[in-house]
Amino acid sequence: MTTTPPSPSTSSPPAKRLKSSGSIPDVIKTNEFTAINEAPIKSEFLPDTNGHTVIIPKEASASGSSSKPQQTQKKKNRKIKRTLPEKYSSADVTFHDVRDFIGADLVDEVIGRKDGSEWEVPEGLELFKEVELDVGAFTVSGESISLLPNSSDKPWTIITPFAHPGDKIRAKIYKHDRLTSYADLVEILEHSEEYRGGEGDRRKYPEGGCRYFGECGGCQLQPVPYPLQLLHKKRTVQLAYQRFSDLPSTALPTIQPTIGSPKEWAYRTKITPHFDAPPKWFQKQMKEKKVSEEGEMNASTTNPTDPTEERRGWETRIGFERKGRPGVLDIEECPIATPVLNSKLTEERKRVQDTILSFTRGATILLRDSLSPPDPLPTSETPFQPSEAEEEKHVAITNHKLNVYEKVGKYLFSFSAGSFFQNNNSILIPLTDYVKEAIFPTDSLGGEGVKVPTHLVDTYCGSGLFGITLSERFERVAGVEISHESIAAAKKNAEMNGLQDKTTWLCGKAEDIFGGLDEKGFEGGKSCVVVDPPRKGCDEPFLSQLLFFKPLTIVYVSCNVHTQARDVGYLIRESERKGEEKGWKYKVESLRGFDLFPQTAHVESVAVLRLVEN
Numbered sequence: 011m012t013t014t015p016p017s018p019s020t021s022s023p024p025a026k027r028l029k030s031s032g033s034i035p036d037v038i039k040t041n042e043f044t045a046i047n048e049a050p051i052k053s054e055f056l057p058d059t060n061g062h063t064v065i066i067p068k069e070a071s072a073s074g075s076s077s078k079p080q081q082t083q084k085k086k087n088r089k090i091k092r093t094l095p096e097k098y099s100s101a102d103v104t105f106h107d108v109r110d111f112i113g114a115d116l117v118d119e120v121i122g123r124k125d126g127s128e129w130e131v132p133e134g135l136e137l138f139k140e141v142e143l144d145v146g147a148f149t150v151s152g153e154s155i156s157l158l159p160n161s162s163d164k165p166w167t168i169i170t171p172f173a174h175p176g177d178k179i180r181a182k183i184y185k186h187d188r189l190t191s192y193a194d195l196v197e198i199l200e201h202s203e204e205y206r207g208g209e210g211d212r213r214k215y216p217e218g219g220c221r222y223f224g225e226c227g228g229c230q231l232q233p234v235p236y237p238l239q240l241l242h243k244k245r246t247v248q249l250a251y252q253r254f255s256d257l258p259s260t261a262l263p264t265i266q267p268t269i270g271s272p273k274e275w276a277y278r279t280k281i282t283p284h285f286d287a288p289p290k291w292f293q294k295q296m297k298e299k300k301v302s303e304e305g306e307m308n309a310s311t312t313n314p315t316d317p318t319e320e321r322r323g324w325e326t327r328i329g330f331e332r333k334g335r336p337g338v339l340d341i342e343e344c345p346i347a348t349p350v351l352n353s354k355l356t357e358e359r360k361r362v363q364d365t366i367l368s369f370t371r372g373a374t375i376l377l378r379d380s381l382s383p384p385d386p387l388p389t390s391e392t393p394f395q396p397s398e399a400e401e402e403k404h405v406a407i408t409n410h411k412l413n414v415y416e417k418v419g420k421y422l423f424s425f426s427a428g429s430f431f432q433n434n435n436s437i438l439i440p441l442t443d444y445v446k447e448a449i450f451p452t453d454s455l456g457g458e459g460v461k462v463p464t465h466l467v468d469t470y471c472g473s474g475l476f477g478i479t480l481s482e483r484f485e486r487v488a489g490v491e492i493s494h495e496s497i498a499a500a501k502k503n504a505e506m507n508g509l510q511d512k513t514t515w516l517c518g519k520a521e522d523i524f525g526g527l528d529e530k531g532f533e534g535g536k537s538c539v540v541v542d543p544p545r546k547g548c549d550e551p552f553l554s555q556l557l558f559f560k561p562l563t564i565v566y567v568s569c570n571v572h573t574q575a576r577d578v579g580y581l582i583r584e585s586e587r588k589g590e591e592k593g594w595k596y597k598v599e600s601l602r603g604f605d606l607f608p609q610t611a612h613v614e615s616v617a618v619l620r621l622v623e624n
């Protein structure tokens with residue numbers, strides 16, 4: 011944890027805010043993805059001493075500069091690293107926001123000068139300088155973007171969190187980048203007339219919202235009314251395809267409205283708060299103090315010093331990343347997490363606080379919402395039977411090896427707490443129903459010459475979410491996954507739901523993902539494929555195999571619409587190239603977001619690709 015309090019000069023929380031009133035702008039220019047309430051995890055899980063809670067250690071002081079002297083940080087911040095962002099990364103997406111906001115022609119002209127002037131900060135815009143800005147738009151990541159007033163020969167933007175289009179703000183610069191600087195919000199001088207109803211400090215909206223808004227790096231869109239959050243995400247999908255698919259607009263359908271989450275709060279079934287270990291100087295100080303106290307105790311019968319007093323100078327903070335400054339923000343509750351996780355968080359915080367001196371490295375606590383394990387456990391002989399009457403009991407799991415149970419419609423899922431499962435259970439029925447309907451559109455059923463798939467291939471299947479929930483409509487289902495643990499869970503889930511006879515689960519490498527399917531009777535001509543890869547998207551070997559397999563329908567589900575747009579673009583172009591002579595290709599039939607992550611700027615995107623044959 012921090013050895014010194016974060017310097018108020020490197021970043022300040024939004025200060026007192028003024029009145030806001032009125033309604034909402036109809037255009038949201040939006041951009042990026044930051045981790046939701048999750049620290050970058052740098053290493054393996056480790057069991058704690060009592061064997062109950064599992065903690066994921068991260069690199070000592072991953073919040074990094076927090077333990078360095080303030081002076082070093084300042085020096086570092088003065089230099090702009092002239093590195094271009096990795097393609098499709100959040101920084102790349104933000105640069106596209108900057109480019110769109112300034113105007114592509116102007117930006118390309120500045121970059122085209124080839125004199126590096128896009129990196130040269132306008133005269134007088136030093137670090138820690140305060141500037142007044144009229145906020146122009148949202149970035150995709152939900153931050154505000156404004157034009158620096160009176161910027162000399164080139165335009166320059168300022169990105170500031172927690173402000174809204176139409177606000178007039180004062181912001182303090184803390185970092186420079188290409189054609190943009192990043193700033194902390196100091197004060198909202200005038201709230202946007204049209205943006206949000208209510209008066210006073212925007213962080214207090216909505217009623218029952220989060221008291222950490224304005225400091226926590228988690229929920230960027232929290233004060234944005236929910237319909238506007240959905241609009242923001244629709245725009246994100248649209249921008250991603252414009253920027254990254256490399257397809258002409260004629261090849262893309264109109265983006266459909268984003269489907270909202272049934273739960274806008276208390277939906278998140280997994281959180282991973284983290285904490286830093288005490289710095290060495292503090293450990294040493296505590297050790298010395300203990301030795302001297304033991305000496306005193308032997309000499310007298312007086313009470314030892316109060317332990318809270320002992321820890322003066324360094325405090326345990328357990329929570330999430332702070333926005334715009336290093337270090338952990340101490341979080342006692344997270345209103346997007348389910349109630350059972352918040353109760354457990356209180357217990358876990360106390361446990362860590364009481365034993366903090368035993369940690370030499372920072373760590374992450376895993377908290378996962380689970381149904382109480384069914385008793386007896388369903389088996390292939392006595393499969394799961396959902397019962398509406400029974401009240402569901404939830405528990406919080408903290409050991410990554412223990413099984414978590416979740417129900418999706420009439421199916422029961424089990425997987426180890428440390429492995430992947432979607433984090434918002436409330437939207438999984440709308441999501442899986444949508445995928446089902448996309449595969450079997452009512453208007454194409456029974457149509458002349460329409461081939462209806464009988465086989466489903468669930469790639470990147472995890473513990474079998476799509477394969478199992480969609481199984482009813484198919485004769486056979488196969489799931490393919492790289493993780494042995496997830497495949498074992500998928501197999502067990504199929505058995506628990508009585509689906510063992512129609513399902514096949516294969517642990518496959520990306521290079522040979524469809525390898526084992528032939529012999530199981532899966533042919534592209536009677537199949538559809540669900541693709542649900544991690545954030546980095548699919549690799550080329552996978553996409554080539556998918557085209558070679560040539561399924562009737564491809565439904566691509568992704569938590570990173572930017573890499574999805576890249577991959578969909580590749581599939582469409584390659585299918586045109588490969589299939590040209592033989593008269594087939596894929597077309598993008600629909601694109602739409604699902605809001606798996608309300609209050610944040612993240613969106614899950616579903617693309618439906620249909621095989622078209624002449």
Ligand SMILES: C[S@@+](CC[C@H](N)C(=O)[O-])C[C@H]1O[C@@H](n2cnc3c(N)ncnc32)[C@H](O)[C@@H]1O
Binds near residue numbers: 430432476542544
């Ligand atoms: C976003 S999760 C989707 C899981 C599942 N579809 C669900 O909704 O629960 C992505 C999954 O892809 C798996 N995966 C990652 N790389 C892979 C690869 N190269 N080939 C196959 N599966 C992979 C991961 O283990 C993970 O389970």
